[in-house]
Amino acid sequence: MKDWVINVTVVLPDSRIVKTRQRPRKSSAGYNLISLFVGAEGTLGMVTEITYKLAVLPQETEVAVVSFASMNDAATAASKLIRFSGTKEGVHGDIASVKSVIEPFSLSKILSAANKQEEIDLWSGRKEALWTMTSIEPQGFNIWSTDVAVPISKLAELNGTSEIWEGDAILSMPFTDISKQESDKL
Structure with a gap:
């Protein structure tokens, strides 16, 4: 940034x-x-x-969704990836390379967007996750949302430091006003 x-x-x-x-x-x-x-x-x-500064939008982008057996596998795969953009032929070649890196860690087939509408649909789950969590919390509870800043090469190590991550892609911490002091300690 x-x-x-x-x-x-x-x-x-x-x-x-x-x-x-x-x-x-x-x-x-x-x-x-x-x-x-x-x-x-x-x-x-x-x-x-x-x-x-402004940047020219890339000519071509592609979105994919991948399921992993564990957070550790996802973090390990993420540390091996970079973002690709450019010409249509270049991006498709890069995506093939990415798939070969991810496949050893992937639990299932890699779902790739075929068009712009599918890109929007695939991203919508990620973008709407906070609002979904807010809507399912019981009345009187709040959501604590925070970011973790860690070098991507150390992401897999961070995952191993806490059992709270296992099985959850998103950490949600609902709390009431009574337990707010407890959540602030975390």
Whole structure:
């Protein structure tokens, strides 16, 4: 994300306004404030303006859904993958390579989208997961949603540190106001 940001305007906690600009390529003196503010995720100040780079949309994309026997198999396979985009022929060749990497870890057949509507349908489950969990929680319960930041090469190791992950692709932590203190500890 930080590599796409050109400059930011930030209001600091003491009300000062800081406007950053893109650093000259040959300059290495001082802090890279853009990376510092982006990485701080709002803890150093309120970002009020942001200028970022745009990228051309790829000519071709493809979406696939894969089932795995365990979270460890999924994490191991994910650490071996990168995202592919480009020409139609190039993407299809790359997808064939991806399938050969995933197959040793996959529990079942790899489901690949045949057209744009199928891509949308396959992604909808992932995008709507939080709202689905919210709708099935009993009244009086809340959902605690959080992100885990870990290098992708260490994802399989993280999975092995907790039994709470086993069998669940998404961690949902429902809590009541009474148990909120307990959930905050986690």
